[in-house]
Amino acid sequence: MRRGRSALAAAAAVALSCSLLSGSPAEAEPTADSQLRAALAAAPEDLQTPFEQSDGAEWTTHPESLRYYRQLDAASDRVRVTNVGRTVQDRPLQLVAVGAPTPDSRPAAAEGSVAMFVCSVHGDEPSGREACMTLARELAFTTDAALTRFLERTTVLFINANPDGWVADTRENADDVDVNRDYMALETPEARAVTKVIRDWNPxxxxxxxxxxxxxxxxxxxxxxxPRNRNVDDQIHQLAQEMSNDYSAAQVTSTGRTAGIYGQLVKDGEPFLQVAGDEQARILRNYAGLVNVVGMLSETANAPLDEAEEEDESLLNRRRVEVNHDSAVGTLQMVMENRDLLAEQTAAAAERHTEAGAEQSGVIYFAGQDDMLPTDSDEVEPEPMCGYQLTGEQFTELRSTLNLHGITTRRHEDGRLVPLAQPTRGLIPLLLDERSEYRIAEATPLQEC
Incomplete structure (x- = not known):
């Protein structure tokens, strides 16, 4: 794992606010948020996407995006485009890295600071990938001193995770699989590519x-x-709430737009029903937290929210892109203001999980979420195992999947032992225990390793 052991005393001193910021830019002096947005907007726009050229009337096609990123790579030393996999239909899965004066190598970036954006894993949700293309260009060409210093210390990654769905205009990939329900089993090449980037670049x-x-x-x-999964490290969970509420959502509301919690129906300002946004580890925002990444989900409304958008589809499309762009800018602001804290706590979370696994301390949850305790004894393990025994056949089948998750094993009797004394301690039981709904195997839990 990256970095040396951080002082746990620093973790105890973290005081994180989880309140949603609000207010209109007209009512206050310019903030750091508005200054960052203005600095990005001031970047040269010699290279525009087809979406921008049409003023929102036409979405950028997948072939056009490949050409756009090639041109961006050629035009700026700050940009490096590589392929990290191929889709079911053999389209490239591009990873776009941005840094100054050039992007750090993968090992160097993984030891430092990395911000990652997954751009429209659902092929029929185009605004995220448009926002990523715009933001990548702004970072590549900005002359703002603060942003240049930021890119010298932080590598920014963009990945378009479902090109086949993009071309077909479908939520799923070419095998009719929702990639955002595949971050445990890793049956799709798209989820495997995203997970590999997380493992190797350590965002x-x-x-x-x-x-x-x-x-x-x-x-x-x-x-x-x-992330709402109860096995996520407490400090990672709090930092993710902070980023979601006080940075990404706040960036959107600072422009006069509105923000709310995904999955919660709200009347008269009060939530009254949860319809989505659960703890499933196979969903990326939860998976990210379980592998000690401060992650979040951004969703912008894809249908008109007022009469003006009903009358002008281009206006609707521009708003969709701008909201996801502003949420991404909020994430960058989170890193700019908290880079050292994020580095310390992602490393410390890995250590805390490893120690808890070695000591067999804490509680393992197979259900429930951050605002909801499990109600069945089969959904919780108060006396955690030290690891899981895989048969030789199971290990042969799962070896590459476990490797992509960054999970280590060792020889044990006639098979392999998956110890919980490792950074992925919160994920392993969800993958291997018969009590986990989305398990990929039923391994044998061990109380002595």
Missing amino acids: DVLNDLHEYGPREYYDTDLLHLW
Whole structure:
């Protein structure tokens, strides 16, 4: 894992606010948020996406995006485009890295500061990938001194995670699988590529950009959410809430737009029903937290929210992109203001999980979420195991999947031992225990390793 052991006393001193910021830019002096947005907007726009050229009338196609990123790579030393996999239909899965004066190598970046954006894993949600293309260009060409210094210390990654769905205009990939339900089993090449990037680049923060269908009581410009799985490290969970509420959502509301919590229906300002946003580890925002990344979900409304958008589809499309772009800018602001804290706590979380696994301390949860305790004894293990025994056959089948998750094993009797004394302690039982709904195997829990 990256970095040396951080002082646990620093963790105890972390005081994180989870309140949603609000207010209009017209009512206050310019803030750091507005200054960052203005600095990005001031970057040269010689290279524009087809979406921008059409003023929101036409979405950028996948072939056009490949050409755009090639041109961006050629035009700026700050940009490096590589392929990290191929889709079911053999399209490249591009990883775009941005840094100054050039992007750090993968090992150097993994030891430092990394911000990652997953751009429209659902192929019929185009605004996230448009926002990523715009933000990548702004970072590549900005002359702002603060942003240049930021890129010298932080590598920013963008990945378009479902090109086949993009071309087909479908939520799923070419095998009709929702990639955002595959971050445990890793059956799709798209989820394998995203997970491999997380494992190898070790991001501190991640923002997963989506769209949602608005309806009554559920109709804000942005819906956002942090990891809710109860096995996520407490400090990672709190930092993710902070990023989601006080940075990404606050960036959106600072422009006069609205934000709410993903999955919560709201009437008269009060939530009254949760319809989505649970703890499933196979969903990226939860998976990120379980592998000690400060992650979140951003969703912008994909249908008109007022009469003007009903009358002008281009206006609707521009708002969709701007909201996801502003949420991403909020994530960058989180890193700019808290880089050292994020580095310390992502490393410390890995250590805390390893220590808890070695000591067999704490509680393992198979259900429930951050605002909801499990109600069945089969959904919780108060006396954690030290590890899981895999048969030789199971290990042969699961070896590559465990490797992508960054999970280590060792020889044990006639098979392999998966010890819980490692940074992925919160994820391993969800993968291997018969009590886990989305398990990939039923391994044997051991009380002595």
